Every structure is written in structure tokens, then in C-alpha cells.
Amino acid sequence: MDLSLPNPSWSKDMRLLFDQFMKKSEDGSWKHLPSYKNKFSRRIEDIKVFFPDAKLIKEKISQAQLFPRNFEEGLGFEYAMFHNHAEDRTVCIFQGGPYLQGAPGFLHGGAIATMIDSTLGMTALIAGGIVMTANLNINFKRPIPLCSVVVINSQVDKVEGRKLFLSCNIRSVDEQTLYSEATSKNLCLFWVWFSLSYISLGFVFGV
Numbered sequence: 001m002d003l004s005l006p007n008p009s010w011s012k013d014m015r016l017l018f019d020q021f022m023k024k025s026e027d028g029s030w031k032h033l034p035s036y037k038n039k040f041s042r043r044i045e046d047i048k049v050f051f052p053d054a055k056l057i058k059e060k061i062s063q064a065q066l067f068p069r070n071f072e073e074g075l076g077f078e079y080a081m082f083h084n085h086a087e088d089r090t091v092c093i094f095q096g097g098p099y100l101q102g103a104p105g106f107l108h109g110g111a112i113a114t115m116i117d118s119t120l121g122m123t124a125l126i127a128g129g130i131v132m133t134a135n136l137n138i139n140f141k142r143p144i145p146l147c148s149v150v151v152i153n154s155q156v157d158k159v160e161g162r163k164l165f166l167s168c169n170i171r172s173v174d175e176q177t178l179y180s181e182a183t184s185k186n187l188c189l190f191w192v193w194f195s196l197s198y199i200s201l202g203f204v205f206g207v
């Protein structure tokens, strides 16, 4: 089941943004990226293709689920991603639920980092194939109020061989407040230099 579609826990802002991006997707310039709880590869052999020396706990792999998709509706990470191929950028609309609290009334820094890593990771995945985050630097400029809606804008800035250099920022819906800025270096595990369809890649990583 695609968990990046509107559900009753979404606020008005979240639905408005989703509808705006779905409208933008009508001419094909943007593409909504579906998101599944466990569209992971559930077979050791598939994972071993990418991580041959990984010491995997065999019996646990079949239970694998995408971390941000593991919370009950509305309590954790509610988000949807859209990708603009021409501009090589991904936008994630994100509403962080009450179970993601850090300081009272605000999102935990680790929850913010999760959504930054997921959005940058997805951007890198589409641009360069099977990637891993090698380095992630985040500047937390303003605390993000719990249950508010924010927009994560991420892009590929530079590609050098297997290395992809990306950046993103997190802003309020009205774009007036800059909450966080981040840069990352992602490494391609395989020399795949054309953007594979994210659905086929989702088979391994999910979104």
C-alpha cells in the first residue's frame, strides 16, 4: 500500500501541498514517488548483491521495514516525495507527528535528520543508482514545531565519479522560515549513471 497518499491525519497544509504537486505532475514535469512500508528486498541474495560482506541476521531480514514508515498513522513521519527530473531535484512535504518529539513541542533532531537523509538519499538514488550516504552535515537553524508541515527541497549539486554531492533545506510552507540546511556526499555502489526508474530501485531500498 502506498503510504505517501493523503490520510485523515494529514493537516490542511499537507493536503494543499500534496494537491499542488499532484497538479504540477499532470504535465509530467514532476513525478509523485510512491512509498511502501516493506518494499524492501526480503531476500538475503538480493541484499548480498549490493553488500556482499554484510553480516546479515538472516531470520530478521524478512521482518525488514522502512524505518520512517513504521509508525501508526499520524504519529510519526507523514510525508510524500515528488521528483523533478529536468531539475534533478526532489521535494518532500513532511508532517512530523507527536511520537517524534525532542525538546517539548518540537521535533527531535534525529527525526529531522531521518527525513533529510531519506530525501537526499532518494534524490541520489534517482540520479546515480544504488547509493549509500557517506557523509551528512546538518545545520539546525530553527526548531521545527511538532505536527507542523515543512517542505524539504533537495538537489544534486555535483557528480565526481562515484561521488554525488547534494544539498537540501527545510522551510515552512510559506517559505518564510528556514529551519535546517544540509549537505551530503552519497556514494554509488554500482556504476549506474542514468536515472533508473525509482520503482525498480524501490525494490531494494523502498522510499
Ligand SMILES: CCCCCCCC(=O)SCCNC(=O)CCNC(=O)[C@H](O)C(C)(C)COP(=O)(O)OP(=O)(O)OC[C@H]1O[C@@H](n2cnc3c(N)ncnc32)[C@H](O)[C@@H]1OP(=O)(O)O
Residues within 6 Å of the ligand: 117, 118, 119, 121, 122, 125, 131, 132, 133, 134, 135, 163, 185, 187, 205, 206, 207
Ligand atoms: C528513501 C531512499 C533511501 C533511504 C536511505 C538513505 C541512505 C542511507 O541512509 S544509507 C545508510 C547510512 N550510510 C551507511 O551506512 C554507509 C556506510 N558506509 C559505507 O558503506 C562505505 O563507507 C561507503 C559505501 C559509503 C564508501 O565505501 P567504498 O565504496 O569502499 O568507498 P571508499 O573507497 O571508502 O571511498 C570512495 C571515495 O569516497 C570518499 N568517501 C568515503 N567515505 C566518505 C565520507 N564519509 N566523507 C567524505 N568522503 C568519503 C573517499 O574519500 C573516496 O574518495 P576518493 O575516491 O577521492 O579517494
